[in-house]
Amino acid sequence: MKITELLNLKRKPQNLDFLDKKKIQGDYLEVILTQKCNLKCAHCLRGTARNVDITPQILDATFSKFVYLRDMTLGGGELSITPRLIKDVTASLKKNKVVVRSINLTTNGVVFNDEFAKNLLELKEYVMRSHIGIDPEMFDDKEPLIIRFSLDKFHIQEFQRRGIYLEDILDNAKKYQDVFGQNAVISSFNCDVDIINEGRGVTANTDIKKVDNKNPRVVVYERQNSVLVGGFINVGATGEVVPNNLSYENEKLLSFGNILTDKMSNIMQRANPHVAFTDSEYIRRYNRYYEEYLMPIRVVKRYYKSQAFKDRKAIEWLLKQRGQVLEDNNIKFLHNEPNQE
Secondary structure (H helix, E strand, O other), X not given: OOXXXXXXXXXXXXXXXXXXXXXXXXXXXXXXXXXXXXXXXXXXXXOOOOOOEOOHHHHHHHHOOEEEEEEEEEEOOOHHHOOHHHXXXXXXXXXXXXXXXXXXXXXXXXXXXXXXXXXXXXXXXXXXXXXOXXXXXXXXXXXXXEEEEEOOHHHHHHHHHHOOOHHHHHHHHHHHHHHHHHHEEEEEEOOOOEEEOOHHXXXXXXOOEEEOOOOOOEEEEEOOOEEEEEEEXXXXXXXEEEOOOXXXXXXXXXXXXXXXXXXXXHXXXXXXXXXXXXXXXXXXXXXXXXXXXXXXXXXXOOOOOOOOOOOHHHHHHXXXXXXXXXXXXXXXXXXXXXXXX
């Protein structure tokens, strides 16, 4: 047998039973909390909204697998429709004693929900408390909670279709910032560069480039007391563990398994991760995954550089009236600074 064949044989995942016995230190987890939505945007990769919410049982089955999460995304659907789901997330994280560096979520901002804001504040406080007694180098300067508002041109078109004013969305963003203060970031992102070829994105009438969903790289490395997982783990509202960016219709079809009924070892076996055998190999593989997958995504999410805002000066004026500044990266809210005009 050639040495290359021997190495390939060694690296092929044969047995991942350690994933059922040890807690995971995860790089990135996305949990879809709901399939409900109050909009019907033309580009939505999720497709047709459904009356489905995640259950506390699915949340417990998910978070019980983890001891540490570097980054977690709470997705949907529109999360503000069912604010109790945020409370369920906080309760499950607390129950399973998961340390979380940072959580981010996206809302369309159509409504300001007092209960939603209150539950998010409790979630942020849990994330901050989970850092106590942990090496500060694990957290750097990442904010514990990041809230993004969808202000791409497709959302704005849907706002216009439904008679929703952009000023009201920005007012709601300001209200959320007032609740969270300095320990949360309110920003907006633009998805005008690429559209995921899933859900309504398949039939979206646009000249914007469409990209096919692909299963991101995953690196698994067994340590003495835990398992490092570098890459994406995505859990749907029904418990299906799926590749990143799937429509609801395709979740069951392309699922690696269900977090409620399948062992983590079997789920990850189907996801076909690269199993590292040394620290240096894990670092090398993770860096490669980061450069090839994460960095292009972050570059794609360019901010405020599309035709969504044809009259930038008008938007800048509108934001200035509300104590806000338009930047390339986000809407920066100015605290305690009086309006000069």
